[in-house]
Amino acid sequence: MSDTGEAPAQASRPGAGVPRDTRVTPPGSTYRVQLRPGFTFADAAQQAGYLRALGIGALYASPVLDAVPGSTHGYDVVDPTRARPELGGEEGRRALARRLRGSGLGLVVDIVPNHMAVGAAHANPWWWDVLRRGRDSPYAGYFDIDWSRGRLLLPVLPEDSAESELRLEDGELRYYEHRFPIAPGTNGGSPQEVHARQHYELVGWRRGNTELNYRRFFDITGLAAVRVERPGVFEATHREVLRWVAEGEVTGLRVDHPDGLADPGGYLRSVREAAPGAWLVAEKILHPGEDLPQSWPVDGTTGYDALREIGGLFVDPAAEQFFTDLAGSPDYPEIELAARRLVTDGILAAEVRRIAALVTGTDPGAARAAIAEVMIAFPVYRSYLPEGAAHWAAAVELARDRRGDLADALDALDRQVRADPHGELATRLQQTSGMVVAKGTEDTTFYRYTRFVALNEVGGTPTEFGTTVEEFHDAAARREAAYPAAMTTLTTHDTKRSEDVRARLAVLSELPEEFAEAVHAWTARYPIDEPSLNLLAWQTLVGAWPIEPGRLRRYLVKAAREAKIRTTWTEQNEEFEHAIATWAERVVLDGELGVAEFVDRIKGPGWSNALGQKLIQLTAPGVPDVYQGTELWDLSLVDPDNRRPVDFALRRDILDRLVAGERPAIDDSGAAKLHVVRGALTLRRDRPELFRGYRRLLAEGPAAHHLVAFARNGLVTVATRLPVGLAAAGGWHETALPLPPGTWTDVLTGEPAHGNIAAMLGRYPVALLLRGGAR
Template sequence: MKRQLVATYRLQFREGTDFESGRQLAPYLKRLGVSHLYASPIFTAAPGSTHGYDVVDYNAFEPALGGNDGFVAMSDALMEADIGLMLDFVPNHMGISPQNVWWEDVLTWGADSRFGDVFDIAWDAEKILVPVLGKPYGDALADGDLSVIIDAGKRRLRFDAAGYQLPLDPRSLGIVFRFLEHEAREQLVRRFAVATPWDAAELDERFEEHLEDETFRAALDAAVAAVNGDKSALHELHEAQSWRLAWWRTAREKLTYRRFFEIADLIGVRQERRRVFQESHRTLIRLAKERRLDGVRIDHVDGLGDPKSYLSDLKQAFSGVRRSPTIHVEKILTGPERLRASWEIEGTTGYEFITALAGLYVDGDQEAAMTQAYCGFVGEEDPLRTMIAKQKRVIFFRNLAGELQFLTNEAMNVASRGLSTRDLGPDTMARSIVEMAAQLPVYRTYVSVEGVPAHDTAVIDGAVERAKAGREVEADEPIEFIGRLLKLDFSDALDVAGALEFTRRFQQTTGAVMAKAVEDTVFYRYNRLIALNEVGGEPDHYGTGVEEFHQAMAIRLEDQPEGLLASSTHDTKRAEDARARLYTLSEAPERWAELVEGWRKTMEPFRAPADSLTISPDPATEWMFYQALAGVLPCDFDPDDTGARANIEARLAAFMEKAVREAKRYTSWTAPGTAYEAQLATFVHAAFDEEATGSFLADFWSSIQPFVAAGALTSLSQTLLKLTVPGVPDIYQGTEFYDFSLVDPDNRRPVDINGRSTLIHDDASIAEAMAKWRDGRVKAKLLAAGLAARAEAPTLFTSGAYTPLAIEGEASRHLLAFARTAKDAAAIVVVPRLTLGLLDGAEGLLPPAERWEGGRLILPEDFEGRGFRDVLSGGRRRAGKSMELSALLKGLPLAFLLAA
């Protein structure tokens, strides 16, 4: 029987947090009320990894975190505290590193490697491209950047490229031994010339024995020096390998393996192959059998060749475990897309919940006014959907050109066999592929050997029609052909096989196209209200209202009652409390525009030309800056605290640099615009420099106070929703209290837990903590009280019925209410929304009492006469046909009642 999910607590390992940190955290988590520690990747990753997603060994715990002994100690402590463990697992890709023995073997032996089937490599290509050189290959060779070295630790010779080392094929070492003046030369030449991958260990041993001979070592040193001094021999040795070094800029065009997005250091893994799956999941399954694993979060499930089959294999592997671990997937659902029921898993990690929150808290009635304010400041902007389509095309053609070339070749192979398609040219085919990806409204489809799901047929047909209507490709036939490929619409076996291979790679690529174009480009360009520019978000869906939120929760209950309810993650663009504050800007766009105009005038001297055509910061970036500044300042910020100013300035400066590089307008990661960035840095610094801008920061802080208070109340509202709507609350490290972090790496900073437990569990009531709301303790107390209530009836808040409740009175626009019911258990929840107007300038977080006058909460008939405990105040209430808001919300602006 699996451990009951009550709530998860996400902990970011590395960067100062190790297994000992996790071990010490167990008592705190127990007292807080969570049921599972949700750990970021903990298996061995590339040296210096700050995140662990570049795993190099699926079957070893990261030594820097404490290795196996450290993990076991942490696991024992968690089990003693009755805390489950959920692991973030990365099946889609591995890190390319000398520490990855599978990759090293592939580089050594090429297609003959015992691990040749592990990675998604195009073996029909001439070489495995290794794009790590800082300059073109010929220049690197001529400049002496390339050499052979003796690695005594690995007992072999290696090829070095300015510090980046690669293994040498033993069968090619005759080129080096040619320069060896030693009696063992001929024997070595013969022995290594006929080597096979199965001889590797013996070769290493024999070579080590030779290295122990001082005369041999001296002769080998001389031979290596001779090779390094002979450019022709060095080049000959390079050309004899299964890999080829290349300039790093070559990666986007000629890469010969599937990458994770555009990162050449992360190579795709073929989990659809049974041997690969079994070996890469060996330790994961063992942990489950040992009852040390209670759940897994599958990273980037859309990158897998066949997610449904992978999840089925995983469930099958877990089937023999007495406590079958839960399975959640990192999956972004867009628009009306729903989690596939056929996957039969607990759910997603919850980005769609963040989108639902945004819809609830943003004032859709004010959209036109905010748009007018934004466009008036930045000038005319492309419509969001036009901007997204443009950037998808750019990303595919430019950043993912290598993937596009692979797909074009696959499509051309099939087309060449059809009489009606043999005349299609590669350029037309490539543009058709790009246009289909540009018009795809979801991250990917899920066509496989099992067939084409009906939902995906509709998605593909819709993309075909939009692509034809857009006329980016002059003829309809090539677009229709791509549609046929994606629907496997062929009868010949060879064509079906080709269509399957094309579709597999297309589906694995469109997620990268979407993510890079939308999340990592457009979301830093289209800055109307940046709280909506969130992973999985749709910024043009500007406020959806109460009914739409209820509908979204009904879908959650049906599709994933045990899905995670995230409000902050390691990948969110800004933390939950920053977003909550920025949502409130939507209620007063004219006031916000007025404030921005004043700030613009103050900052005018620090806006300057970066070149003859560009002003830095540009208007869209400046508009974003003021929102980012408003979102990052803590509730208890003191403008006179020089240490706090310096800390926030450094964080905001790093964020702004990342933001403009991601936007890719005037600078980028691969081609930094130094003048633009330098001027932007000057602008950011000036905002914090009293000598430059006087009281600007103090005045800024004073002027946004209504948004700060409203944002804090919205934070409490979304916290209570996370505790009570269908699903399982996921608490990102440190977000028990307010968190105003920016995008990573800012949101991955270690959290100091010391003292937090005392603050959460002191004698102060939630109402008393609310009177001192700026320190964040009220949020933590609300969370702890809600988790304790969930523990009393955990299934009530997962699979229990969700019933919207009506509210009568003038305050109805500012409230959302619902009931949860299951057998003898029941709960009533009321939360505020559109809090800027609700507070209306009131001091603190309590709305004026007259707000509630005459308002009533209408209750289900079967609630009448039933007793309820007030989870937040501890009082008791008897339900009638309705409840008066003035009584229900007296003392606290939100309510959580649990049937007593």
């Protein structure tokens, strides 16, 4: 199978040519919850009434299939044939579905087709059988294993010499907490002798990095790739979830990491054919200017493109040079190139070697270098040949420019891929290019290039300093025309920092000189001996303040390991990490440092930005997602920080007051944000016809550039941008917004609106205008 575009060439709409039995009805909005042993199906069910009152259309759940015991995220699935027992099992899942349906809510489930967890081998029955029976296992073809390389390598040892520490216990091979089966008829003798007879070989992680013979998820050896491109494997791994869809208990599917699949388009067509009435979105990260392949029968992406477009509105591009100077004028292309090469030459060396072995007519060493160079040069996460031929050509051309000495090898690679774009070489190279981009750019460069970290987000482009109002409007209009049911988001379980942290950091772009002075003064007192981490740390401290020392320490240690400059996940520099921990404790507890006072100055404008970007997301084209807890101020950092428990009781109390008519002040409680969320989402639920069409509205007057406004179908959204500059200029003065015909009432204040911005935004920095005022 390959992603060749089975839809007719003339198709211009998503999924054209794919039969549909039912019209897809997307939810009005979604609310993402992170299920875990401490927040189960029953706990989620208890929030149904709250979500209904908030205006949510569907609960959007993290993976619900059986996962590694104790998993706090669920992406490490071990058994796709049953609902996770730790969450309440099948009975709990069905009870949740009934509760949601009774409350008028849908259920969107996150599915993980690319991989399964194998690190705890005993927990995965399919993997356990493969280890026990080798190629004779009926599940041997379920996993992407290169059996031509001999025994299945399992990199679980610190060094190969640790084999001496193996032991036999209860009919199994053991290495500390790791358990492995013994093939029939292979027992007898020492643990090492038994080990030598198995279908697998336990090896050190360094050898695994270069010789691994099963495809994994990125560089995580505990997650083995699954071959869902095979019909039998697709049926076995999706049977249970598709049953839930068929029975009406699941109304939408979110597909995790389609870029890792052999044939993303073919896979998504299979899902659409099996679940024709389900809302279907793919976690596809689009670079600016990149579009979804037209042959994908999906309703859109999970919204990182919208995050970039909306968040960038609140960043002042005039500050770019100030932050470049503060960061020491880093060269982004050079940093990204080095980070991606680190991935191809080290972290994913085994994958590069396996792909290079498929190249014919050239030296193996040159083939490996050519493969690496092309993947390093990719302008997007992956191409979808032959649809993505332009991206493939651009990568090859850039590789030629950088490595003229590899011209012959690159030509051979290019010819072979173009000759058979559905073949194993082209397929494996495309699967792996996304891994190189994600690990090299998102998970390394974004922690090294810390000039202005509000831009360092999944799907973001840190070199593009903000989004113009025109760019935003163009993108919103395109989404309404092409993918009106795409998900939009501001925070996810994968974002590097929450929407409210980014909103506060955006204020720094309006105060670049003051922030630079503060950073120099703070660094003089508490320096971190690594410049990029030092700048990241001060931005993080300001963006997430107030923050406990432990949270800051854990975040900075993770950031340092991801950057791979002074410490890494596999080779930890204990002295440096101890210094980071000490730094976090000292700066948070130093009341004379002045961080709290600085944050007090920017907190108000940060709230303005947060309300503005939230209202825009909730009312612009697309299906908005609210990540758990972010209906109030949320200053979370990257996972696992963003999986902390949510205080739903507090949120219910505030919501009750809003339902009773309270119009809250903008303060530390965050009630104003919940007010905005409820106001927009209840309209989405009760009057969906309002959220059709899209028309940009242009303000007139001296402060017009501080306003973003657009009209839907009887609804107008108004938001303030760059609030510090607005205040410095003396406010709105005579700025006005010509409104479409009719009488208008602000849903948030209950007051009539006539177009005078100073009056319209006198209470809140945002307004949601409803024609006629009747809800």
